[in-house]
Ligand SMILES: *[C@@H]1O[C@H](CO)[C@@H](O)[C@H](O)[C@H]1NC(C)=O
Ligand SMILES: *[C@@H]1O[C@H](CO)[C@@H](O)[C@H](O)[C@H]1NC(C)=O
Ligand SMILES: *[C@@H]1O[C@H](CO)[C@@H](O)[C@H](O)[C@H]1NC(C)=O
Ligand SMILES: *[C@@H]1O[C@H](CO)[C@@H](O)[C@H](O)[C@H]1NC(C)=O
Ligand SMILES: *[C@@H]1O[C@H](CO)[C@@H](O)[C@H](O)[C@H]1NC(C)=O
Ligand SMILES: *[C@@H]1O[C@H](CO)[C@@H](O)[C@H](O)[C@H]1NC(C)=O
């Protein structure tokens with residue numbers, strides 16, 4: 034046990050004696066995985082643990098490596114049986130248990146460790162734990178006395194789950210027991226894909242009193258008093274708490290109106306969730322009430338809460354809270370009308386562990402594991418996720434490299450040369466559909482070259498040399514060779530039949546290739562001439578801005594546009610060029626801030642969007658200058674890029690990269706984008722990606738820029754989509770730089786778009802990042818609901834009022850854009866709604882930062898892409914009931 038850990042899973046019960054076996058609630062242990070690590074083959078497996086009646090199995094079928102160790106017999110008396118043996122891993126960097134799980138199910142994962150001086154060295158090891166490709170924690174057994182366990186909840190992203198022990202220095206990782214418990218879908222929602230980190234009082238029985246085998250310990254403070262009931266509490270909700278935890282409750286001892294509990298996370302960075310469980314245990318007369326406000330670090334969680342008599346109910350904070358000074362204060366405060374003090378039956382405290390790295394594409398993983406099995410590959414690195422983290426990449430494999438963690442890695446190269454492979458070429462290889470390079474050379478492979486290799490679309494190099502393959506090469510594969518596949522097979526070097534030379538039928542293709550080749554040459558020549566011609570013509574018109582190396586960057590004054598800086602990277606255009614590129618402003622794309630946007634064409638090579646500043650705009654020139662200044666400083670993949678500008682007398686124009694798919698609003702409304710015809714509905718997945726992209730762009734403005742910037746006009750028409758539907762934020766016309774610290778909130782003329790405008794900003798004129806967060810929340814609500822932001826024909830005219838109204842009726846399907854036709858994972862939708870409503874909170878201090886929003890949205894994205902699209906799980910009213918209550922009044926922007 035480890036004492037400094039203060040985050041506990043706790044039941045407020047007076048004595049631990051309650052944990053005697055009462056009755057088995059769920060004796061089937063369905064979905065439980067209970068592994069006794071290092072159980073010797075001579076011992077019976079499975080066996081029933083006498084105290085808990087849990088069925089433990091040897092771990093030998095779940096891991097291919099490691100050795101069995103025995104703890105010091107003199108210590109064994111204090112250990113639970115699972116800790117008398119252990120598995121340790123002297124070889125390899127990463128050793129993984131592979132467990133068969135159910136995709137989309139939330140698991141409580143518990144790993145137990147007891148060093149027990151098994152190696153006689155009396156030296157506690159230190160090593161890392163990973164869940165799949167994600168770092169979970171560093172475990173230093175020295176910090177614990179004799180044995181410990183660690184827990185985390187995690188939603189399985191595929192049907193197999195790797196729990197890995199990774200060397201972190203010299204010492205040898207070990208493990209004593211590994212347990213997985215499926216949790217119901219409707220319970221610990223907010224920890225989806227994340228995990229609490231708990232340290233529990235070991236050795237106490239948890240099961241069968243607790244159907245999910247959570248471990249509870251008794252917890253009581255001096256200034257608390259206990260109340261209890263002998264009656265049975267209805268625990269039919271999804272949390273299914275043990276009776277013992279609910280039959281007793283704590284109340285303030287000295288008649289105080291506030292019940293306070295403090296928790297101490299490990300770090301002031303920890304993001305904390307508290308799950309509070311209630312059940313009224315006293316009979317209240319008709320003229321009596323127990324009602325209280327719950328707040329967590331002064332943040333209201335729920336107001337006027339009333340526990341229900343003998344009915345288990347759970348309340349939790351919907352976004353994680355960061356407790357500065359490592360102190361989280363939970364306070365339950367009696368309301369004025371309440372006749373009874375506040376109470377609490379049980380509490381769970383979780384800190385969030387980020388699991389951002391996506392696992393390798395599931396069918397690639399299945400295929401490579403099948404290949405491993407087929408050939409009996411015994412490489413120590415071939416454990417855990419094949420591609421990620423990259424430092425543990427399986428030897429002989431290569432994968433797509435991605436800069437973000439939410440893109441799913443794919444296997445692109447497989448090198449099994451000189452690996453002693455026998456048998457035929459494995460059919461499983463076909464399922465590595467993104468394979469570019471396949472090297473099976475220098476093995477003892479027999480049989481023919483299979484035809485399926487020709488159907489592997491991405492394959493560029495296929496090395497089959499130095500094998501005992503026989504038969505002919507399939508024609509389809511030879512055809513692929515002509516299209517660029519590099520095929521290496523034995524005997525090709527001196528085989529006269531290569532490329533079908535001996536088969537008169539096969540001469541044809543060669544001829545065709547020759548003909549095609551010459552045609553290509555002709556085309557290339559034509560193209561080259563064309564370009565020379567174009568270039569010559571163009572050079573008469575584009576005015577090159579001389580680069581002046583003598584002008585230092587510091588000369589860039591804030592009140593003027595530095596032509597030098599622009600000239601080095603971008604182009605200044607004359608007005609006549611602007612006329613030419615837009616073909617005399619022929620095709621308007623839409624209205625941006627301060628002017629119309631036209632389609633343009635730069636020398637036939639690049640499409641652009643030209644924003645012409647309308648001359649009637651009085652304030653325009655200043656804003657224009659500000660926008661150019663900003664765009665010069667700002668570079669981000671999710672912000673629309675400035676290609677050039679025009680500043681000639683009265684003519685001001687900005688030339689941006691062209692975003693071929695127009696703006697988000699158009700795509701949501703289904704209106705046709707000029708020249709695009711009918712628009713198809715954006716999938717929920719695409720919408721989430723767009724939201725993440727836009728959030729990343731805003732986050733960059735808020736924290737990536739120095740000084741930070743506020744966009745001030747975030748709305749769905751300002752989120753543009755490129756050909757791949759990546760989103761970028763446009764229109765910085767209203768952005769204003771402001772200094773961080775000192776004068777941090779600059780008052781400016783109120784500007785923005787009705788409906789998106791932060792009500793607080795509207796009232797005070799004070800500008801902050803949080804105003805963008807509000808507007809982003811509105812955009813997110815549009816993405817989710819496809820409702821108009823303001824619609825006077827609706828009973829609830831503003832989108833936040835409408836959503837809160839619908840949420841309180843508890844029917845998620847009526848909130849969602851009907852165009853999606855139910856094709857989404859409700860867990861991810863639910864979470865996105867939570868995020869949107871938090872962003873759109875009328876009180877700015879209650880809103881999350883863009884960084885928090887991004888984390889949450891990525892989680893939505895992940896749960897969307899991990900669960901099978903079970904739409905039923907969250908739809909029931911039951912699940913909404915447990916904690917969601919949006920106060921329509923609170924959520925209403927008070928000024929418009
Ligand atoms: C886990 O490893 C065992 C032993 O190698 C193997 O039989 C089993 O198929 C693997 N399971 C998964 C899901 O990879
Ligand atoms: C842990 O083990 C040590 C011996 O290594 C022993 O002296 C000590 O009592 C043990 N602690 C507990 C809590 O059992
Ligand atoms: C939870 O949902 C997943 C799919 O989303 C499903 O496979 C699983 O059976 C569900 N688990 C429970 C306990 O309902
Ligand atoms: C327990 O509560 C549920 C509603 O949450 C209800 O449907 C059920 O009938 C109750 N069971 C008992 C035994 O009262
Ligand atoms: C409730 O009513 C009863 C009598 O019906 C009375 O004795 C009791 O004091 C009342 N309690 C409160 C809190 O008013
Ligand atoms: C909570 O609010 C009270 C009064 O508004 C203040 O005194 C206290 O410092 C706040 N506590 C925290 C943790 O912010």
Ligand SMILES: *[C@@H]1O[C@H](CO)[C@@H](O)[C@H](O)[C@H]1NC(C)=O
Nearest residue numbers: 430431432433434435445446
């Ligand atoms: C693996 O692929 C990456 C790009 O995806 C490439 O940069 C790297 O060189 C490759 N490594 C090997 C060993 O082929």
Ligand SMILES: *[C@@H]1O[C@H](CO)[C@@H](O)[C@H](O)[C@H]1NC(C)=O
Nearest residue numbers: 450472474475496498499521
């Ligand atoms: C093909 O395999 C042979 C034998 O392993 C090796 O010598 C050769 O370099 C490989 N060729 C390519 C292009 O990888």
Ligand SMILES: *[C@@H]1O[C@H](CO)[C@@H](O)[C@H](O)[C@H]1NC(C)=O
Nearest residue numbers: 479480481501502503504505
């Ligand atoms: C190729 O080898 C396999 C087994 O090694 C044999 O069964 C088959 O008949 C051979 N085929 C030819 C065309 O030689």
